[in-house]
Amino acid sequence: xxxxxxxxxxxxxxxxxxxxxxxxxxxxxxxISVRRGEIFAxxxxxxxxxxxxxxxxxxxxxxxxxAVLLNGEDISKLPPYERPINMMFQSYALFPHxxxxxxxxxxxxxxxxxxxxxxxxxxxxxxxxxxxxYAKRKPHQLSGGQQQRVALARSLAKKPQLLLLDEPLGAxxxxxxxxxxxxxxxxxxxxxxxxxxxxxxxxEAMTMAxxxxxxxxxxxxxxxxxxxxxxxPNCRFVADFIGxxxxxxxxxTLDETNRCExxxxxxxxxxxxxxxxxxxxxxxxxxxxxKIHIAKDRPDGVVQNLxxxxxxxxxxxxxxxxxxxxxxxxxxxxxxxxxTSRTEAGDITWDDAVFFWxxxxxxxxxxx
Numbered sequence: 001x002x003x004x005x006x007x008x009x010x011x012x013x014x015x016x017x018x019x020x021x022x023x024x025x026x027x028x029x030x031x032i033s034v035r036r037g038e039i040f041a042x043x044x045x046x047x048x049x050x051x052x053x054x055x056x057x058x059x060x061x062x063x064x065x066x067a068v069l070l071n072g073e074d075i076s077k078l079p080p081y082e083r084p085i086n087m088m089f090q091s092y093a094l095f096p097h098x099x100x101x102x103x104x105x106x107x108x109x110x111x112x113x114x115x116x117x118x119x120x121x122x123x124x125x126x127x128x129x130x131x132x133x134y135a136k137r138k139p140h141q142l143s144g145g146q147q148q149r150v151a152l153a154r155s156l157a158k159k160p161q162l163l164l165l166d167e168p169l170g171a172x173x174x175x176x177x178x179x180x181x182x183x184x185x186x187x188x189x190x191x192x193x194x195x196x197x198x199x200x201x202x203x204e205a206m207t208m209a210x211x212x213x214x215x216x217x218x219x220x221x222x223x224x225x226x227x228x229x230x231x232x233p234n235c236r237f238v239a240d241f242i243g244x245x246x247x248x249x250x251x252x253t254l255d256e257t258n259r260c261e262x263x264x265x266x267x268x269x270x271x272x273x274x275x276x277x278x279x280x281x282x283x284x285x286x287x288x289x290x291k292i293h294i295a296k297d298r299p300d301g302v303v304q305n306l307x308x309x310x311x312x313x314x315x316x317x318x319x320x321x322x323x324x325x326x327x328x329x330x331x332x333x334x335x336x337x338x339x340t341s342r343t344e345a346g347d348i349t350w351d352d353a354v355f356f357w358x359x360x361x362x363x364x365x366x367x368x
Contacts, residue, residue: 014067017053019061027049028049028219039197040210042213054166086164087166096139097138107157126153129153145176162196166198169204212229221235229242243288245287259274272360291358293335299357308355311354312351
């Protein structure tokens with residue numbers, strides 16, 4: 001993914017947008033800023049408000065309060081057909097009785113574009129999505145991935161300023177979805193259109209988006225790049241929602257500029273930075289499974305963040321293995337290790353007593 005120019009920040013903005021359905025608040029005071037040329041993801045579980053927010057951008061729903069601005073213009077009151085925006089739905093919504101060529105041309109014909117321009121534009125779109133040889137086929141004669149590319153071509157044909165994608169790959173199987181993620185990003189970036197996508201699939205958001213807004217209960221909890229969201233979550237929900245994580249609840253017992261200690265039921269956790277907190281305040285220490293080391297023998301020279309447990313589960317997933325380790329307190333810890341050698345004999349097995357540890361830079365301290 002190409003990083004958009006930060007100077008173009010604010011091409012699309014929502015300002016304190018609220019959407020109520022009777023007594024239910026679906027979107028609560030959301031203010032986001034999307035850069036020109038960026039792929040921006042709204043990520044969250046079902047019912048978090050992401051699709052409602054997308055529909056307000058498209059004009060299918062009106063905000064109860066707040067404003068939607070595109071390139072500096074307030075479009076909150078404009079109907080969908082007057083907005084320079086196109087939306088691609090999860091179902092693709094292709095016309096079954098029309099050919100691929102006519103599906104792509106449909107919106108251009110509605111705008112009474114001259115036939116020569118329509119033909120040129122459709123051919124450009126067919127070439128863009130590499131479906132020139134499928135132009136005469138009907139949608140039912142295409143695979144799911146091909147239908148998805150036709151829907152994308154139709155959405156881009158009118159050269160919208162903003163492209164909205166609602167669960168764009170949700171109808172595809174896992175392997176095709178993974179391959180199509182990169183195809184979709186390459187097509188969108190080659191056109192240069194600004195894109196906002198909605199997804200509940202964190203892997204899809206991490207792969208496709210230059211920035212992600214994590215939503216829960218109608219609110220945006222954090223906006224950042226995939227790396228920022230994963231490595232530096234700002235709250236417990238984001239940490240737990242993105243990827244796997246181990247959470248230790250405790251109290252702050254030492255806080256210095258370059259280190260702190262959090263006392264938990266599982267022991268004292270050492271963190272390689274301060275938190276500027278008050279002694280005794282409740283904190284959560286979050287550690288990703290891939291940042292934890294595991295071995296049957298006690299490691300030499302490790303004195304901090306070193307714990308013991310018994311292996312309860314092992315999942316071999318090809319490129320990596322995950323171990324579930326039970327501590328004496330009963331807490332279950334996930335540890336992930338890469339399988340770097342095909343012939344390597346895994347010497348850790350079920351019910352083994354093991355040591356596991358991490359360095360002070362691995363954890364993230366969460367205050368809420």
